[in-house]
Amino acid sequence: MQGKKFISPGAWFSMIYPSDWNEFEDGEGSFLFYNPEVWTGNFRISAFKGKVGYGKEAVRQELKENETASLVKIGMLECAYSKEMFQEEGTYYTSHLWMVGIDDLAFECSFTVPKGGDVKEAEAVIATLEVRKEGRKYPAELIPVRLLEIYQINEGYEWAVSKVKQELKKDFQGVEEDLEKLQCVIDSGKIGPKKKDEWLAIGLTVCSILANEVEGVEWKTLIDGNRETPVLQYHDQVIDPMKLAWSKIKAGQPCNVIEEYKTILNLIITNQLT
Secondary structure, three states: OOOEEEEOOOOOEEEEEOOOOEEEOOOOOEEEEEOOOOOOOEEEEEEEEOOOOHHHHHHHHHHHHOOOOEEEEEOOEEEEEEEEEEEEOOEEEEEEEEEEEEOOEEEEEEEEEEOOOOOHHHHHHHHOOEEOOOOOOOOOEEEEOOHHHHHHHHHHHHHHHHHHHHHHOOOOOOOHHHHHHHHHHHHOOOOOOOOHHHHHHHHHHHHHHHHHHOOOOEEEEEEEOOEEEEEEEEOOEEEOHHHHOHHHHHOOOOOOHHHHHHHHHHHHHHHHHO
16 A cells, blocks of 8 residues: 555554545544545544453454454454444444454554445555564654654744743744844753753754755654654755754754754755755
8 A cells, every 4th residue: 555654652553544644633542544635534543552462352352242343354454343323413424443453452443434435545554554563673764744743843842932032032933043042042051961852842943944944844753763753854864853952962062053054954955956
């Protein structure tokens, strides 16, 4: 299946979902995807981890306890499938429900569609489900930025806006000229060398300005071992917010965000010319 890759927080599992779907906010532990332009249904997935064989046991339990459930096969996966109808504001919907088991993970998947709506999109996604083994080394991957990292980016940026306002009594618009204000805050010495989260917020803010100012720069989520973090991508270049500030402070080096920004711009221009 062609599409976007999703790797869950904690890297328990991965799946491929349609290119025209995006991730949206949902309840804790549940991940929601749908097409915001042409709505074809809401796809939700939750994963639960247990002992060896927990996945298959969860499917058996669902078949035993849910009289309407039947055993179906999607791709190579055996699932307990059921559906339920409901009405909302005069419109009828169908929720298609699957309990899927793989190794020590059980997945609850649902696809809510208008009555009579097709479920092929959801089945195609479920067929791509893969469990990522604990202790196994996977190559680093860049995936579309997840909501978790979007929250982190926004929190870092809001911290910088607040800090500039507090220290300099100036507004922060997220444009290149604001780097001077950010540098003034850094030069004031009021951010301690052990304040990792605040230095990371500075790196995220510099990257946010880049994303605002440079066309073609995109936020991604980097999954690399235990590290799951937002980064910027421009063609084959990856810009890591951590390296813009925190890595330098940790190494006892000065942090100059204006120079860092110029260096990145030069790399981007060089990339455009080659």
